[in-house]
Amino acid sequence: MDENTTSAPGQPAAPRRVPAQVAAALRLAGPREPLVDDTMFRPGPDHGPRSIIFRLQLFTAPGLRPVAVVTQALEDGPSLTNAAESYAAEVWERYCPDEAEPPLWVQRQLLGDRFGGHQEEKWELVTFAEAEPYQLRGPTWSTLTDGQLQELVVRPVDTGRGASYTPRPPVPEPELYFDIWPVRRLPRPRPFRETACMPAGAARWRRLLRQTLPTTQARPCCWYHGGDWHTVTRHAITVLHRARRDGVPAEELADHADRYARATGITPWQRQALESLFSLGNAIQPDEEGGYVNGQHRSQALMDTGVRRTVVLLQRWPPPSTEPDGSAQST
Known part of the structure; x- marks a missing residue:
């Protein structure tokens, strides 16, 4: 959870302290180009029309660690958070297998109208305590602002599901x-x-x-x-x-x-x-x-x-x- 410094009454608000994980990621910032933009990326085995999908935007540059930006709508299946380790490991193995470390993993859940107020959509940087070739463990989440994401890849990032996204047909909901x-x-x-x-x-x-x-x-x-x-x-x-x-x-x-x-x-x-x-x-x-x-x-x-x-x-x-x-x- 982000930390905030406090200010005395009547004083300007103190700047928000950047979480350590975010600060470490921003030290890896640099101009990257989009290598992949798959609005219907499907990790793991295909279990039919209800398999999990999400948008994958992968940004790379020589000598810089790749950055994977993933975006998911509520109707796209199980939450990104449920298996962040396996999703990030699969992208690592599929698109950048020669990298010594996994891509920096940035995710966003598009909440639609089911949430409101402080439950606004936000970017989250997911870091892993353990990483070995295509196996990740111990994820932690830190909030990342739009500006910090743009600073990381040194370019604007599309925040939606993409123009070619095809929403799944609605099903009866309980x-x-x-x-x-x-x-x-x-x-x-x-x-x-x-x-x-x-x-x-x-x-x-x-x-x-x-x-x-x-x-x-x-x-x-x-x-x-x-x-x-x-x-x-x-x-x-x-x-x-x-x-x-x-x-x-x-x-x-x-x-x-x-x-x-x-x-x-x-x-x-x-x-x-x-x-x-x-x-x-x-x-x-x-x-x-x-x-x-x-x-x-x-x-x-x-x-x-x-x-x-x-x-x-x-x-x-x-x-x-x-x-x-x-x-x-x-x-």
């Missing part, structure tokens, strides 16, 4: 809503990151032990264990109760939570964690098959610290319409 669940009801996580502190998910005995002996102590091993989830989930439940009282729809809850966080004055980590619980793109969302759409690393952290209740994102499909004779008609 209604999304937030609810409060006991943590013990969550599916068993199977984290694919942070293997040092999340080696094999949370066994049942481990869940029960932490429910009996909860802890609020932060751990330095990763972001997920880096703060007090007990406080965050208490705030989340309060936000959800107030939202229900005021009739706030699910797509506006991230804004609602952000206003609450600003008024409450919680820590930056707690604010980021609270926002993640109400983001339609990142909320803890169990799927219908006993796994997760999103959120298994946070679920593991909740279990590891003994949190008892949390907010989850669920979906319900509208009932089929009926014909005058009473027979069901699919929508």
Whole structure:
């Protein structure tokens, strides 16, 4: 999360401090030319019309590290964040296999009308803790401004999905809503990151032990264990109760939570964690098959610290319409 310096009342706002990862990337800035602009880039195996796609713009120059700029709309499939390591590794292997390091990976999720307010579309620089030929691990995300991206490649970058982008045909969507669940009801996580502190998910005995002996102590091993989830989930439940009282729809809850966080004055980590619980793109969302759409690393952290209740994102499909004779008609 970006850090901000503070100013005394009545004084001009202090400049925003550039995150270390962004500062390091900008030291690699230089004029690059577009090598690839694929508006329908499809990583991995082709699983048909619902496979993930995104726009890939790859900028290169002799002696400079390539820069991959990827852009995705919500209807393009699973989020870029879900598998940033594999997507970046595939672009590295496919387009610049002779480079000693992977391309600098810059991503943007186009949110459309489903988000608002502070959930504005933003560039994110993804850096990896470990990199070996075509295998990446330990991603972290830092916000990158439009100006910083242009400074990095020394040229304007198109921020949209591209003129040749063909949106997928709309499909019926379920209604999304937030609810409060006991943590013990969550599916068993199977984290694919942070293997040092999340080696094999949370066994049942481990869940029960932490429910009996909860802890609020932060751990330095990763972001997920880096703060007090007990406080965050208490705030989340309060936000959800107030939202229900005021009739706030699910797509506006991230804004609602952000206003609450600003008024409450919680820590930056707690604010980021609270926002993640109400983001339609990142909320803890169990799927219908006993796994997760999103959120298994946070679920593991909740279990590891003994949190008892949390907010989850669920979906319900509208009932089929009926014909005058009473027979069901699919929508």
